[in-house]
Amino acid sequence: MSSIYSQVIDIIASQAVLDVADVGPESTLEELGIDSLGIVEAIFAIEEMFDIDISFNANEPGESDVDFTSVGSIVEAVERLVTSKRG
Amino acid sequence: MRRVVxxxxxxxxxxxxxxxxxxxxxxxxxxxxxxxxxxxxxRLSVRVGAQVQDYQAERHFSRQELVRLDRFSQFALLSARQAAEQAGLEAGSFCKESAGVVIGTAGGGLNTWDSSYRAVYQERKNRVHPFVVPRLMNNAAASTISMQLQLQGPTFSVSTACSSSNHAIGQAFHMIRGGAAELMFAGGSESMICFGGIKAWESLRVMSSTGCRPFSADRDGMVQGEGAAVFLLEEYSHATARGAQPLCEILGFCMTSDAGDIVLPSREGAARTMRGALADAGIDAAEIDYVNAHGTATAANDRIECAAIHDVFDSCVEELRVSSTKSMHGHLIGGTGAVELLACTLALTQGVIAPTIGIKKQDPNCRLDVVPNKAVHSRVDFAMSNAFAFGGLNAVLVLGASR
Known part of the structure; x- marks a missing residue:
């Protein structure tokens, strides 16, 4: 498992007030009980952690270049953004 | 008339x-x-203040709560919880649509403004926490109390500088007396003690760098404090019907504007407001035993307030005790009237009149019994609390003992 994966899991578990063991790649944010403000807070924590910018407008969540449906899809997007930053 | 306790x-x-x-x-x-x-x-020239000591926010709030709560909201929420507990108020024991909150604050989440500006301007960061806005808004404390205690009636914040608390309590008093609510949480909160907050006050050149000595000949200005107090105001029969014990009664309130100077107080305005509060309470000046003065320890306030008290109380002034508890807790700005109201409830419930401390030699221009340095034990039936804010906004409350 990549370190990005474990760091993202840490952030999402903390946001959901769950143990990291209860959060897996298939988990959806909805299942984890993370609402729209919770997503905004998690995005802030991820941006701070990796020094990346994630485009996200809570009014148009589907328009983001990051797919927020599952933990796995978020990790994939963060890996992509971190790689392109290293460019 | 509906009574408010x-x-x-x-x-x-x-x-x-x-x-x-x-x-x-x-x-x-x-x-x-x-x-x-x-x-x-x-980097400050003023380096004294009254901070809340040994305060560990993590002991009272979860991490999720803390990211949403500026220090001023934390103080207000903890105060409201204590008030609800003392009053034996439990969810389901009252009509939540008839219960509200009014909290006075001058600066709101000033620590949040300060640290966020520091992050983007000084540290050149390009993002701040997503909850900066809900943390810093002036109504954050009132809204958080309404959420936690499930109060769904009139709820808002009042911001009138140093009289914010008295205006807030006065609004809640009017709402219950006028029938718009049965119970209201009211008070004030402030936490302006941060680099930007003190720097702004320092620049006004009214701050002391030695201490707060109201009415003392050697006083040299105000000292900032922080904190909150919140009271549960209740319509009298509503309180007695649920078996709650009234601590004291709010009898009168008056608010006025000097329409004069943006910072200087007005003797006429202060006197007019004290007289208005007495008239609203339906009692004579002679009946007041104790006045908690605004008493900021600035030359302008103390002399004008003393003169105004002489104007209102006239020959009865000899019997009157007047103290400024800012000498002990500092000036809590928007929260100050609420903490000072505690000096009034202390006098009304226990016959203890809190002193004005730090008096070496009394200013001859402040000829009043200012209860110098030591508390006095004396029966108090009626008390008054003064607040005279920047902007020329005056707010005075009159309370009576429950006997």
């Missing part, structure tokens, strides 16, 4: 983190003013 009170302030601790400190004449412990204090 106080059935619960709570506080977090530099003198104590409960009403009992605050009462004890006031009775002993303790001073909570110390050297400021804040970031960049070495």
């Amino acid at each position: 106080i059935t619960g009170q709570g506080t977090v302030n530099p003198l104590g983190k409960s009403v009992q601790e605050t009462y004890d400190a006031m009775a002993k004449g303790q001073c909570a003013i110390t050297q400021l412990q804040i970031r960049d204090v070495e």
Whole structure:
């Protein structure tokens, strides 16, 4: 498992007030009980952690270049953004 | 006319983190003013203040709560919880649509403004926490109390500088008396002690760098404090019907505007407001036993307030006791009237009149019994609390003992 994966899991578990063991790649944010403000807070924590910018407008969540449906899809997007930053 | 009683009170302030601790400190004449412990204090010329000491937010709030709560909201929420507990108020025991909150604050989440500006301007960061706005808004404290205690009636914040608390309590009093609510949480909260907050005040050249000595010949200005107090105001029969014990009664309130100077107080305006509060309470000046003065320890306030008190109380002034508890807890700005109302409830419920401490030689222009340095034990049936804010906004409350 990549370190990005474990760091993202840490952030999402903390946001959901769950143990990291209860959060897996298939988990959806909805299942984890993370609402729209919770997503905004998690995005802030991820941006701070990796020094990346994630485009996200809570009014148009589907328009983001990051797919927020599952933990796995978020990790994939963060890996992509971190790689392109290293460019 | 519907009567309004106080059935619960709570506080977090530099003198104590409960009403009992605050009462004890006031009775002993303790001073909570110390050297400021804040970031960049070495760049300030004013380095004294009254901070809430030994405060660990994590002991009272979860991490999720803390990201949403500025320090001023934390103080207000803890105070409201104490008030609800003392009043024995439990969810389901009252109509939540008839219950509301009014909290006075001058600066709102000023620490959040300060640290966020520091992050983007000084540290050149390009993002701040997503909850900066809900943390710093002036109504954050009132809204959080309404959410936690499930109060769905009239809820808002009042911001009138140093009289914010008295205006807030006055609004809640009017709402219950007028029938718009049965119970209201009311008070004030402030936490302006941070580099930017003190720097702004420092620049006004009204701050002391030695201590707060109202009415003393050697006074040299005000000292900032922080904290909150919140009271549960309740319609009299509503309180008695649920078996709550009234601590005291709010009898009258008056608010006026000087329409004069943006910072200087007005003798006429102060006197007019005290007279208005007495008339609203339906009592004579001679019946007041204790006045908690605005008493900021600035030359302008103290002399004008004393003159105004002489104008209103005239020959009865010899019998009157007047103290400024800011000498102990500092000036809590928007929260100050609420903490000072505790000095009034202490006098009304326990016959202890809190002193004005730090008086070496009394200013001859302030000829009043200012209860110098030591508390006085005396029966108090009626008390008045003064607040005269920047902007020329005056707000005076009159309270009576429950007998």
